[in-house]
Amino acid sequence: MYKKAVLISSLLALPIQATAAGSPLAAGVFIGSPSSGVTVKYREELQFSMGLDTLSLTADAIWKVSDLSQGTLYSPFYTFTGIQWVDDDKHEWGPRAGAGLLVPYDYFHLYAEGGMTWYVQSDSSLELEGIVGIRFDL
Secondary structure (H helix, E strand, O other): OHHHHHHHHHHHHHHHHHHHHOOOEEEEEEEEOOOOEEEEEEOOOEEEEEEOOOOEEEEEEEEEHHHHOOOOOOOOEEEEEEEEEEOOOOOOEEEEEEEEEEEEOOOEEEEEEEEEEEEOOOOOEEEEEEEEEEEEEO
């Protein structure tokens, strides 16, 4: 009887623990250059964005500066590398890299990032781009 009670109480507590752990996803909106739109972040490792005013798709890998420097304290700074596609006459696609700042709150976080995108098309060019946005934990 004791084992059944422990098993049932453990199963009942499982959804509470899963909710407390939080979802690995956060979604929100951003404004900036070359586009403004919606964004999704998976854990602290990947982010995806879709620009709506000028159609664009972005996929980035994220590295926290504190992880790179072997620091144990929280750092709001991160770096990212990825690829971006823009449906534009002048630019089409290219690799990108940059740095960002993340300010977390209870159920959302504000962020800003800036970096260079090297558009490789018939006329390749480097463009400095930046965005600011908000993401809500799902």
